């Protein structure tokens with residue numbers, strides 16, 4: 001007899017995603033994509049270590065002069081505006097353009113997009129350069145979707161990710177990008193489909209730059225499967241969340257979670273990943 005309960009359907013969706021997520025992680029480990037990161041000063045260390053422990057190769061290279069030579073050699077680009085000043089913006093735009101011309105995916109993290117007019121304008125200009133993926137918290141995605149400032153507590157979100165699902169869908173439609181909103185549930189949309197990844201633990205919010213780091217991980221996943229950016233994005237979010245769940249079993253607080261999360265990401269195996277993946281279709 002067919003079991004049509006919600007629980008059975010959820011389990012079925014998760015079972016379908018397990019092999020997809022594992023294939024992404026194991027391919028990433030085999031190919032070790034080079035990810036160029038133009039990112040904020042706070043995130044540089046955790047982002048580089050996240051990429052390394054997942055099996056990718058990070059390079060925090062942001063000078064305008066190096067972009068024509070270096071960016072075409074990277075497998076993906078991650079642009080993060082966390083500590084934005086006017087003099088960093090030309091390099092971000094140039095790298096985005098060179099990545100696109102070179103057929104390489106690039107991912108935008110619009111940190112605190114709604115915190116000021118300067119930041120919002122810069123983020124909207126970057127969105128206009130067609131990122132492959134945009135990943136933000138609820139406040140950031142709402143600010144971009146409405147093109148308006150406010151409703152954010154600096155770099156932290158004033159919204160739940162569920163509040164930003166429809167803004168994310170509308171941003172995906174207008175931008176042509178895959179849009180991901182992080183939070184208790186991480187949502188991913190291409191403007192039509194929406195999936196929710198329910199991995200992770202609340203204490204990940206108490207470690208600065210976990211959001212920045214998962215955006216870089218998305219860039220690494222999309223680098224190895226650029227034709228399936230939607231699936232690669234959901235896979236990266238689920239993997240980072242699973243590493244957080246396992247790390248939390250050993251952690252005493254945010255500082256030790258930071259360490260155990262990196263260790264867990266490095267040690268993930270097929271059985272653990274396929275058992276723990278929790279991604280369901282929302283629509």
Ligand SMILES: Nc1ncnc2c1ncn2[C@@H]1O[C@H](COP(=O)(O)OP(=O)(O)OP(=O)(O)O)[C@@H](O)[C@H]1O
Pocket residue numbers: 111136137138155156157182183184185186199200201202203204205207208209210211212213214237240241
């Ligand atoms: N309540 C929660 N339960 C489970 N996981 C969570 C929760 N809140 C956040 N996370 C996870 O923490 C990570 C960071 O998400 P968050 O939304 O805090 O990003 P952010 O605000 O951009 O962070 P930052 O700007 O510090 O980099 C994601 O992997 C997300 O899934």
Ligand SMILES: Cc1ncsc1CCO
Pocket residue numbers: 040042043082083111155208209212
């Ligand atoms: C705390 C902080 N301030 C600017 S960027 C950043 C890292 C988290 O987004």
Ligand SMILES: [Mg+2]
Pocket residue numbers: 109111112136137155211212
């Ligand atoms: Mg952020």
